[in-house]
Amino acid sequence: MSTSMEVWIEGIGFWAQGLPxxxxxxxxxxxxxxxSDAPDKPAAEWLAPAERRRAPALVRLxxxxxxxxxxxxxxxxxxxxxxxxxxxxxxxxxxxxxRTLAEAxxxxxxxxxxxxxxNAAAGxxxxxxxxxxxxxxxxxxxxxxxxxLMxxxxxxICDRQPLLLVASDxxxxxxxxxxxxxxxxMGCALVLxxxxxxxxxxxxxxxxxxxxxxxxxxxxxxxxLVEENACGCAxxxxxxxxxxxxxxxxIPCGTDLALEIETESYS
Amino acid sequence: xxxTLPALAVSAHTATSALGRGLAAHVLALQGxxxxxAYNDFSNAPLDCWIGRVAGLEHAPLPQALTDWxxxxxxxxxxxxxxxxxxxxxxxxxARHGRSRVAVLLGTSTGSIGSTEDGYxxxxxxxxxxxxxxxxxxxxxxxxxxxxxxxxxxxxxxLTVSTACSSSAKVYAMASRLIHTGLADAAVVGGVDTxxxxxxxxxxxxxxxxxxxxxxxxxGRTGISIGEAAGFALLERSEHxxxxxxxxxxxxxxxxxxxxxxxxxxxxxxxxxxxxxxRAGLDPAQVDYINLHGTATPKNDEVEAALVAxxxxxxxxxxSSKGFTGHTLGAAGGLEATLxxxxxERGFLPGNLGCSEPDPVCADHLxxxxxxxxxxxxxxxxxxxxxxxxxxxxxxPGIRA
Numbered sequence: 001m002s003t004s005m006e007v008w009i010e011g012i013g014f015w016a017q018g019l020p021x022x023x024x025x026x027x028x029x030x031x032x033x034x035x036s037d038a039p040d041k042p043a044a045e046w047l048a049p050a051e052r053r054r055a056p057a058l059v060r061l062x063x064x065x066x067x068x069x070x071x072x073x074x075x076x077x078x079x080x081x082x083x084x085x086x087x088x089x090x091x092x093x094x095x096x097x098x099r100t101l102a103e104a105x106x107x108x109x110x111x112x113x114x115x116x117x118x119n120a121a122a123g124x125x126x127x128x129x130x131x132x133x134x135x136x137x138x139x140x141x142x143x144x145x146x147x148x149l150m151x152x153x154x155x156x157i158c159d160r161q162p163l164l165l166v167a168s169d170x171x172x173x174x175x176x177x178x179x180x181x182x183x184x185x186m187g188c189a190l191v192l193x194x195x196x197x198x199x200x201x202x203x204x205x206x207x208x209x210x211x212x213x214x215x216x217x218x219x220x221x222x223x224x225l226v227e228e229n230a231c232g233c234a235x236x237x238x239x240x241x242x243x244x245x246x247x248x249x250x251i252p253c254g255t256d257l258a259l260e261i262e263t264e265s266y267s
Numbered sequence: 268x269x270x271t272l273p274a275l276a277v278s279a280h281t282a283t284s285a286l287g288r289g290l291a292a293h294v295l296a297l298q299g300x301x302x303x304x305a306y307n308d309f310s311n312a313p314l315d316c317w318i319g320r321v322a323g324l325e326h327a328p329l330p331q332a333l334t335d336w337x338x339x340x341x342x343x344x345x346x347x348x349x350x351x352x353x354x355x356x357x358x359x360x361x362a363r364h365g366r367s368r369v370a371v372l373l374g375t376s377t378g379s380i381g382s383t384e385d386g387y388x389x390x391x392x393x394x395x396x397x398x399x400x401x402x403x404x405x406x407x408x409x410x411x412x413x414x415x416x417x418x419x420x421x422x423x424x425x426l427t428v429s430t431a432c433s434s435s436a437k438v439y440a441m442a443s444r445l446i447h448t449g450l451a452d453a454a455v456v457g458g459v460d461t462x463x464x465x466x467x468x469x470x471x472x473x474x475x476x477x478x479x480x481x482x483x484x485x486x487g488r489t490g491i492s493i494g495e496a497a498g499f500a501l502l503e504r505s506e507h508x509x510x511x512x513x514x515x516x517x518x519x520x521x522x523x524x525x526x527x528x529x530x531x532x533x534x535x536x537x538x539x540x541x542x543x544x545x546r547a548g549l550d551p552a553q554v555d556y557i558n559l560h561g562t563a564t565p566k567n568d569e570v571e572a573a574l575v576a577x578x579x580x581x582x583x584x585x586x587s588s589k590g591f592t593g594h595t596l597g598a599a600g601g602l603e604a605t606l607x608x609x610x611x612e613r614g615f616l617p618g619n620l621g622c623s624e625p626d627p628v629c630a631d632h633l634x635x636x637x638x639x640x641x642x643x644x645x646x647x648x649x650x651x652x653x654x655x656x657x658x659x660x661x662x663x664p665g666i667r668a
Contacts, residue, residue: 003449078523088407089429094380097465098387105312105468113469114527114652117376118408118429123653126521132535134519135655136437139427141409147426154444158272175387175396179403208424208450254425255413257367 004207007153008200011191013068015042029242046128058090062121062168065187073191077129082164084137085148087230089118091172145231146253162193167231183228202265209260274515278508279356282605284496284592285319289350297617302591304480309462317480319494319593336414338379339461347497357419364452370424371416374434374458376597378408381463431651436600440517442502457499457601481563482621483587488563494593498601512608515662518542522654533574539656547660554583556645558607561587572629586634590621600649607645616640
């Protein structure tokens with residue numbers, strides 16, 4: 001149907017309740033019980049104290065995942081272009097904005113307004129990482145993770161440059177919660193390179209194909225997370241990286257389109 | 268790092284804004300120096316400011332088969348697609364390449380949030396959104412691209428970019444990547460943003476909205492006027508439209524400085540402009556016209572004026588079109604790309620409405636009144652919150668080596 005693309009994963013970051021990083025997610029996928037001592041909030045320690053105070057929860061979630069992935073890759077953070085993807089962006093701020101506009105529009109907070117842009121996480125990240133490379137914020141509804149991965153891979157390949165992909169979604173508050181299906185927060189980040197080198201932990205071969213129902217994860221807790229986060233299908237890809245050396249998954253990236261992904265893990 | 272890329276043909280494009288529906292209305296307004304801004308009559312408690320409102324949207328419901336998609340933003344998208352034979356041009360491209368080989372990549376900053384705002388003003392007794400607004404897709408930014416793909420019956424890669432005011436410039440870069448990696452053969456790009464209270468009261472809270480019609484690059488400028496627009500373009504490999512204006516290059520960068528204030532030296536903006544020229548294989552001296560971001564805030568115009576004076580000779584002429592249309596936010600990149608292309612196609616330099624005493628820093632470059640000129644190379648600048656910068660380079664075919 002189309003040409004295939006190859007990219008290599010050099011870093012992985014992850015944060016969900018009880019799963020504060022990629023090693024703890026991997027243990028969980030391999031059958032370990034959940035950790036009870038996991039922090040209940042992402043640390044996002046790369047943000048300067050002033051920025052951390054201003055940054056909303058979804059930004060801290062995205063930045064925590066990004067920081068882990070970049071650290072694992074060993075790449076300098078200021079050299080990586082970035083693609084941030086999210087189905088709904090910050091639905092808590094959207095709820096605040098719409099409520100305030102309905103009740104007292106002239107009292108809208110300027111900080112919350114500039115935090116309401118879909119590229120808030122990308123903005124805070126580039127400031128924290130002192131990164132002047134291109135950064136983007138994309139959305140493709142329920143297919144936001146796959147579509148973000150597609151954009152990240154094409155950008156890494158076209159520019160022949162490694163790149164950071166960050167996917168994050170979190171629950172909404174107020175009346176919006178009825179029309180937004182995310183019930184659990186989750187952030188996931190990958191450093192992708194267009195070339196193989198010793199940092200690579202896995203190779204991905206991506207090809208566009210037809211969409212089909214999502215595969216099921218065996219672990220019921222993780223299957224629920226796939227269901228309850230709009231970017232949750234990222235877990236299907238991460239699960240491939242913990243299993244046998246070669247694996248395969250299908251990640252939706254459009255209404256009728258999916259990325260067929262063959263994975264090869266090196267560790 | 269950034270090699271020269273094969274140019275893409277812009278085989279069709281169109282715009283709808285406060286200046287009117289379609290390209291002819293825009294050319295007429297620009298050439299006659301007639302602006303589209305008017306005193307703000309939008310929303311329940313209008314702010315004391317001017318806006319660029321598209322006439323008639325309130326009386327232009329979507330066709331019956333599309334009522335699930337009903338909202339102001341999609342109305343404007345629908346209206347925009349009907350102008351200049353744009354939808355027909357896409358149908359021809361879809362027949363040529365196949366409907367799964369044509370991507371839909373659109374930018375918006377707030378999408379259909381106006382409908383969400385409306386829902387919050389009319390919550391039912393249980394505190395729920397009114398039943399006609401319990402449509403999940405309408406409350407998502409991706410409503411725009413999904414709706415347009417549905418209207419145009421396209422089934423290729425479909426993404427929404429939302430990086431504030433650079434959104435609909437960045438989709439041109441994304442289209443170039445998708446076509447060059449072989450994931451698509453053509454792409455519908457552009458953007459749509461509509462007036463809503465989030466942006467009117469939001470920019471007002473940051474004290475960035477002018478009480479008057481905005482005056483880009485005037486020494487007495489006081490802030491932005493917010494507008495709404497739809498701009499669309501169809502990109503294909505250049506052999507499919509050898510006589511069409513070409514997307515020759517693009518540049519993207521980040522300020523890494525502040526969420527809502529530009530970098531004082533314009534370092535990020537300069538990087539985006541240099542990358543666009545590099546990808547296009549052009550020198551600054553070859554640029555005939557730049558449609559500047561030119562929001563009319565004191566800070567943006569100060570930084571951009573210095574950047575123009577630093578990078579370009581005075582043979583490069585520049586202007587902001589925001590005095591005509593207002594700042595159309597997530598649609599600005601798409602709208603202003605179309606104005607830059609019109610400058611090449613119709614042979615004129617658009618004037619800079621609203622400026623009577625030009626900022627001395629870029630006064631020698633600034634075009635105050637629209638006039639005829641041979642424009643072979645035109646750039647379009649778009650800068651957004653979060654320090655997100657994009658620059659597009661368009662050329663007449665055959666300009667590049």
